[in-house]
Amino acid sequence: MGKEMNSSHNYPYPLLVPPPFRWDQREVNEPKVHEWIETLDVTSVVPPDWSQVDVTILGVPLSRSSISASAASENPDAIRRAWKYFTTYNLEEDVDLTVLKVIDLGDVRQHVTDISVCHRNIREAMVAMRTHHPNTFPLMIGGDHSITAMLVKGWKAAHPEERIGILQLDTHFDLRSLEDNGPSNGTPIRNLIESGTVKGEDVFNIGLHGFFNAKSLKEYAHRSGVNYITLKEARKRGVARTVEEALQQLADKVDTIYLTVDMDVLDISVGPGAPASTPGGMRSDELFEAVQIAGSCPRVRAMDIVCLDPVKDVAQATVKAGVHVMLSFLTGFAKRKS
Amino acid sequence: MGKEMNSSHNYPYPLLVPPPFRWDQREVNEPKVHEWIETLDVTSVVPPDWSQVDVTILGVPLSRSSISASAASENPDAIRRAWKYFTTYNLEEDVDLTVLKVIDLGDVRQHVTDISVCHRNIREAMVAMRTHHPNTFPLMIGGDHSITAMLVKGWKAAHPEERIGILQLDTHFDLRSLEDNGPSNGTPIRNLIESGTVKGEDVFNIGLHGFFNAKSLKEYAHRSGVNYITLKEARKRGVARTVEEALQQLADKVDTIYLTVDMDVLDISVGPGAPASTPGGMRSDELFEAVQIAGSCPRVRAMDIVCLDPVKDVAQATVKAGVHVMLSFLTGFAKRKS
Amino acid sequence: MGKEMNSSHNYPYPLLVPPPFRWDQREVNEPKVHEWIETLDVTSVVPPDWSQVDVTILGVPLSRSSISASAASENPDAIRRAWKYFTTYNLEEDVDLTVLKVIDLGDVRQHVTDISVCHRNIREAMVAMRTHHPNTFPLMIGGDHSITAMLVKGWKAAHPEERIGILQLDTHFDLRSLEDNGPSNGTPIRNLIESGTVKGEDVFNIGLHGFFNAKSLKEYAHRSGVNYITLKEARKRGVARTVEEALQQLADKVDTIYLTVDMDVLDISVGPGAPASTPGGMRSDELFEAVQIAGSCPRVRAMDIVCLDPVKDVAQATVKAGVHVMLSFLTGFAKRKS
Amino acid sequence: MGKEMNSSHNYPYPLLVPPPFRWDQREVNEPKVHEWIETLDVTSVVPPDWSQVDVTILGVPLSRSSISASAASENPDAIRRAWKYFTTYNLEEDVDLTVLKVIDLGDVRQHVTDISVCHRNIREAMVAMRTHHPNTFPLMIGGDHSITAMLVKGWKAAHPEERIGILQLDTHFDLRSLEDNGPSNGTPIRNLIESGTVKGEDVFNIGLHGFFNAKSLKEYAHRSGVNYITLKEARKRGVARTVEEALQQLADKVDTIYLTVDMDVLDISVGPGAPASTPGGMRSDELFEAVQIAGSCPRVRAMDIVCLDPVKDVAQATVKAGVHVMLSFLTGFAKRKS
Amino acid sequence: MGKEMNSSHNYPYPLLVPPPFRWDQREVNEPKVHEWIETLDVTSVVPPDWSQVDVTILGVPLSRSSISASAASENPDAIRRAWKYFTTYNLEEDVDLTVLKVIDLGDVRQHVTDISVCHRNIREAMVAMRTHHPNTFPLMIGGDHSITAMLVKGWKAAHPEERIGILQLDTHFDLRSLEDNGPSNGTPIRNLIESGTVKGEDVFNIGLHGFFNAKSLKEYAHRSGVNYITLKEARKRGVARTVEEALQQLADKVDTIYLTVDMDVLDISVGPGAPASTPGGMRSDELFEAVQIAGSCPRVRAMDIVCLDPVKDVAQATVKAGVHVMLSFLTGFAKRKS
Amino acid sequence: MGKEMNSSHNYPYPLLVPPPFRWDQREVNEPKVHEWIETLDVTSVVPPDWSQVDVTILGVPLSRSSISASAASENPDAIRRAWKYFTTYNLEEDVDLTVLKVIDLGDVRQHVTDISVCHRNIREAMVAMRTHHPNTFPLMIGGDHSITAMLVKGWKAAHPEERIGILQLDTHFDLRSLEDNGPSNGTPIRNLIESGTVKGEDVFNIGLHGFFNAKSLKEYAHRSGVNYITLKEARKRGVARTVEEALQQLADKVDTIYLTVDMDVLDISVGPGAPASTPGGMRSDELFEAVQIAGSCPRVRAMDIVCLDPVKDVAQATVKAGVHVMLSFLTGFAKRKS
Numbered sequence A, B, C, D, E, F: 001m002g003k004e005m006n007s008s009h010n011y012p013y014p015l016l017v018p019p020p021f022r023w024d025q026r027e028v029n030e031p032k033v034h035e036w037i038e039t040l041d042v043t044s045v046v047p048p049d050w051s052q053v054d055v056t057i058l059g060v061p062l063s064r065s066s067i068s069a070s071a072a073s074e075n076p077d078a079i080r081r082a083w084k085y086f087t088t089y090n091l092e093e094d095v096d097l098t099v100l101k102v103i104d105l106g107d108v109r110q111h112v113t114d115i116s117v118c119h120r121n122i123r124e125a126m127v128a129m130r131t132h133h134p135n136t137f138p139l140m141i142g143g144d145h146s147i148t149a150m151l152v153k154g155w156k157a158a159h160p161e162e163r164i165g166i167l168q169l170d171t172h173f174d175l176r177s178l179e180d181n182g183p184s185n186g187t188p189i190r191n192l193i194e195s196g197t198v199k200g201e202d203v204f205n206i207g208l209h210g211f212f213n214a215k216s217l218k219e220y221a222h223r224s225g226v227n228y229i230t231l232k233e234a235r236k237r238g239v240a241r242t243v244e245e246a247l248q249q250l251a252d253k254v255d256t257i258y259l260t261v262d263m264d265v266l267d268i269s270v271g272p273g274a275p276a277s278t279p280g281g282m283r284s285d286e287l288f289e290a291v292q293i294a295g296s297c298p299r300v301r302a303m304d305i306v307c308l309d310p311v312k313d314v315a316q317a318t319v320k321a322g323v324h325v326m327l328s329f330l331t332g333f334a335k336r337k338s
């Protein structure tokens, strides 16, 4: 927890701790995902050549800011452990992810009893990433959804001139008032709107369904201009087409689209490990296609995956789905290069 | 079990016991389902104004009449506990259930070793409801499927002039002979037909599939005129349209349609907590749409949800689906008012 | 393990052990599956009249040849135990499986520490079946996928003149090199191709998806002519039509089609009990339809079901799906008789 | 359920059904328990030579008479399946159980909805056993504790001249009034006392502890003369010595001691699969020693094991403990022969 | 969360929220624990007569201050739900807890993202209790161990003149430095010492074992005079005697002994639901006896039970043990009255 | 699996693969166990100074040689992951394990389908360790019990002049004949005796109990002179004293004592994760004390921990117990230095 990181090279973010373990990565012909993603070597005297790095992974192990009890803080490590179940090759798309250089930076340093410190560190970690290697794509593994507000604010601080849009895949609006309980996982979108970081009209939420949002939140969405397409509507139009249109509308007006995937958007049968998993949610093939499309959209410049509690998971189904979301996104992303 | 209910007001059903617990329900702005559904206050000297009550919830915690081991008796409480995971607002339909006044009456009093007493109490509870507050909609939470025969017989006893139809969503016919083992959960529809309570032709079963019914039951269905549409057929036509047509055909000839939802109609991946859960069953979105349609049909005047064993459940998926079934139905029901 | 089988009749395969238990099978009117499938009585002095037997079940309890830890060796018994949950009557197809005479032969005798002995026994068991009762359809319950190579080689040894095709439903190619680790569950198709048992062009793999195969395996598939249709492609064309076309193409050139169902082709939500279960896989209704179609194809003359680990299962969902696969196949098979 | 048993030999109990499955039992040198215990062959024209049979096993799959939800009805089969984990040889006592001839008779036929029929069948099954093979020791596998009253009444009906004593190992008195809910699992001892079958003074209960009995039950115990030693007291004296003394006191006055083991006497850590498992209960080594001592006491002439719900079990710990209880008892029993 | 409590009587603690549910408590002859413990009726215009109240229960649902992920925040409700498994009568001690009047006050109001507010509320709740009803015994149900520091500080604020001692049953010292991560669950004892609330010499820790404390914490214990007896030592002397001597030594010098029970003191086999459960810990009978002794010691004037995560529990073993700890303590407490 | 290890320093064992992951181990003040145990850096050009290394850890991930299905092959990694739950400081013994230098060498390279290759590699790995760093203590983490025969044979090959004794803590004799099924996990001790590696009289087995060994194995033990003390006997004498005496008797005649701990010696409540876990076994405190005593005995010069299946585990109880066994042993070992 309080372990010091006297790294010897020039990438000095004191806000980070290395991942607790690193996969053995000696040369193999066809790596699995855990053998392909590199771990930042903080003991090296030479920093990586960031110009060669396409994507950085950042763990954000915070879930004490969750309204309901959540062990989503365990998720970054659970995701890292599950990498070994996946190859780097997407057969259906004929894309080999090894064309990308991906580095795992480790986790944002957390504080046990001061959540505002955690949130500040998260924001600063994004600033640091944007400062030290602005050309890498940041892919964050939460943690609960409160982190999204901090990460986007960090982006905004690093790029104050940019107009930022949000593509949110979620069962919830996340538009609760911050007055009651501060920046919890029920509030990130409202937080971004009320802080002036993002305009309501620049938010697209896809996946809402059922009885999981108070009516007042919908009214707030209307007042603030937040765009949303329920799962039923999206299926009528086609989920893929819905995502494409939302991205297009955003791309027409914003500089940067931030993609945030709340794993509770999945149906409870495919995502039992989300703290608020519900029946009536998205299928995994729908979600994987949605994020792959987002991955191929050049305006999408950052992404997070949140609200995945590996302790609550069944048969590792949700953790594996989380890894698949990450890899499906990167499949789209790899296509940008070609 | 033997607790006496010296209620002080005029609603004297000795057949009922209050629910073992009641949710705290002081004033909130936007209630969750558990804060919205009221619990009958048996200690009050003033009974509720039943003319203002739209729906009564009745727990029927009987599963010792189940052929296979079942803890469906635990379901009424499990459902009550899971109300807290749901808001009253259906986003996709823009329906707020708080327009309905719903009261939880508690549970039908059960006997430990005399199932015929249990069954008589269940029948009498329905008679009592129809007598004391005939304008409320009774929504029963089972228990195993044997209770449906008793509830419909109670309705018939209270309304002997009515012709009653059944819309059954089930993986099974429930047409086994009563001669072998009495009114178990394998028999309710046959029980109703052979007792003259319901005509075979006034039964519609939607959702049958696979290898879960003996051939002789299908033959009995044919002989007795029971209508059934297998899941495969229903999907070809569209599940929604199939339900609408069944309701229409029933509405054309009966006075009252009784909706009975056997949770084992769901695929085992979305409903692992049904004692007889099977692969190849209905998706939850199909079921939710089906019951919402039924909810909006004015001729549907009573409903039950049965065969949900919360002890066998995984990740609370089936219990949450059970609550969703109830709320989806009420969404349709609320539309009747508008 | 070392139990001797001094059977008194003329069916002398020393390679077999009876199943550890047999269901009570005295006369019933409408049997469940466990009351319908007979167990070979090795103590009888009179062998069965094989000309009257349609299908033989053979357990192949080997999974120590699996790359990852697997208790698929427990599957034959798990499948046998789960028979009791199923009737013999397929309601949707109006097919009663009791028109078929099915005998459970027991299990292939295994060796604890010499996998080559296990593999030889499996091959020889197929030869014995083809020799003693060549007109029965052999339905094998694995075990891991390494057994398929042995079973098909056994078929080839018994029918050297035949050209054999494979219809494989799988998330994986199973085309790994045998040089590294011998005939493991990653290699059966390559094993068959490289041994000259089956031509690459006579293999059809349906169901591949996601990030679960190395790119080099796809290249090997291309080089060796293996046909494959990913799940996404199959869904575009229709899974049923895809299967029909594959069977048609095979039937046009081969004498015998061997159907092999790797249960990990199913999505993790419906098949959590496959050792390598993944998100993004097939739905159970798709799989059931696919195997029923194969069952009705006269050229399909043997079948196996592999890679089902009942210890890893959740709510018995995968084991029940495994039984359903077997029964759906037999539904198609029964249609051949009519 | 309704399967007829047209047995061809002279052991005509229509109250019995064979076990649903039988273990393969061809000759082995050193059998495991499942290979040693024989299953009654109801199709044989020759009945067994009962004079050579030491012990009969009888399943009593009734738990619909349980106050709380219980799947103890699944226990007889669970116990039978778990036999395979045990050898017949008790190393510590140097006793080989194969000196005993043990036959599994199958299960008492149950009725689904009329518990009084179930109870009558249970009673009559004991009468039948005492009539057809009075020299075999009956060992019953429940089921819930209500069956004990029926079994002892059956014994009394067969041996009206005998004075019967009870040694009960239980966390509960089982002295609830029958007036409220009939002969449930909370009442067997009171049932026996009030029916005059057993005198209160001839009952010894060992193992009571904690907060699991109402005070009025203790007062009833005092009034009726029931002897009890709490677990704390028993440990002070030594559990073995306590059991020996209780047996001695009983042996001095009764003709037959009936041993009844309620598995909820075990601590929840070693017996999580009892429906009412509690912390603070007996250790398994204490229980095994207690029943072995009872086994060696010639006056103990019948035994049952009740309240074991294999569905609620964890890691099969309780089912394995149940088998061990049975085998430990038989170890003592085998010593009677030497 | 933000629900206002406009209680109409004079007990105005805005720091409290009622429990989310209340048990039905109409008159019964022999109540179970949930029928005996009353819930404070905040809607009543008349406050309870506090002079008649012996014990108040206070839920402290905070675990976001836990170092490792913990759902101990769910424990107060889990404990309340499990009351129904227990009678009020301790058979071994012949103590009926109904001689005590116990009121459940509900839970301390929590904040989602500001842990310092949570901690302040907890402290103030204790002050409020000591102010409004100083003669009732406060029994707190946590929550993680960080709450103990706040509760004892609250006591000290209400009784600044008192010297307070601590009897801690724990696998850990809880002496970590507050500098690193604030008042987490690793720090409460050090927090109390360094704040001058309690002297090191007035702390007795019983139950330490194994490899679960850093050496520096032991050294801190030595420096600060904290008394500790490892489990191995305690067993040598006798756990009961060890507790008695510790209480005696404390009683000789302090005014008030605060008993804090960290459920992780239990061995993992009996307490799997503690977030940090370990092998080699205390048996439940040892713990129950220890707290009963403490209950009977008049100088023990407050108590808490912490670090019980019901989501992590197995077979409800730990939750039931938690209730038993509470009842065993009250058994001792009830003896003070006689 | 086939990953090549082109290590650059002089420790060339091609039989080893590095562990799949390594813990982050930058400088901390008080390390947890995972921060203290070093991982061999195979990429380093400089080998470790073996004269400074006290203990080497070697994973032996083989369980395909197990009679029953076992995922003990997953155990070395499970143990490594669970190190993080433990400090290096044994409070009760005041021993800090950091006085020892411990290096994790990684795992013995396995073959998927040729178990004889696996066994040969295991034997050769021991030879290599004894050759390259004969002064380090080898601590092996299995794997099933078949590995012990290979490891001891490796020792014998490296030290042909030595007389080797075995201290075995086990529920089983492991004296089955190798003729039936080769060197499975039921045979290691017989394997060692019949190969002349160890004399029967130099084997001490402590912990046998219940019905888990065939009588013929006991007879073999007698014939071959194997010493055994059942758990019941050991408890009469005192488990600690029993172990001490066995060590003393061995030390009087052999050069090297090899300690082998089969985790199934533990009772199923504390060790549910052993493939053959049973009721009636050892308590964890007994086992921890036994191995600590062995650790302090200078003649004990190698150790293994086998038959721990982390997939079958409950609440990680058995894996944590496995780590504790290792640390308790090292506590004794550390005392040798002082």
Ligand SMILES: [Ca+2]
Pocket (backbone or CB within 6 Å): A145, A170, A172, A174, A185, A262, A307
């Ligand atoms: Ca969200």
Ligand SMILES: [Ca+2]
Pocket (backbone or CB within 6 Å): A170, A171, A172, A262, A264, A265, A276, A307
């Ligand atoms: Ca959400």
Ligand SMILES: [Ca+2]
Pocket (backbone or CB within 6 Å): B145, B170, B172, B174, B185, B262, B307
């Ligand atoms: Ca039904």
Ligand SMILES: [Ca+2]
Pocket (backbone or CB within 6 Å): B170, B171, B172, B262, B264, B265, B276, B307
């Ligand atoms: Ca049904």
Ligand SMILES: [Ca+2]
Pocket (backbone or CB within 6 Å): C145, C170, C172, C174, C185, C262, C307
């Ligand atoms: Ca395969």
Ligand SMILES: [Ca+2]
Pocket (backbone or CB within 6 Å): C170, C171, C172, C262, C264, C265, C276, C307
């Ligand atoms: Ca596969």
Ligand SMILES: [Ca+2]
Pocket (backbone or CB within 6 Å): D145, D170, D172, D174, D185, D262, D307
């Ligand atoms: Ca009892």
Ligand SMILES: [Ca+2]
Pocket (backbone or CB within 6 Å): D170, D171, D172, D262, D264, D265, D276, D307
């Ligand atoms: Ca009991």
Ligand SMILES: [Ca+2]
Pocket (backbone or CB within 6 Å): E145, E170, E172, E174, E185, E262, E307
């Ligand atoms: Ca603590």
Ligand SMILES: [Ca+2]
Pocket (backbone or CB within 6 Å): E170, E171, E172, E262, E264, E265, E276, E307
């Ligand atoms: Ca602790």
Ligand SMILES: [Ca+2]
Pocket (backbone or CB within 6 Å): F145, F170, F172, F174, F185, F262, F307
């Ligand atoms: Ca062993």
Ligand SMILES: [Ca+2]
Pocket (backbone or CB within 6 Å): F170, F171, F172, F262, F264, F265, F276, F307
């Ligand atoms: Ca063993």
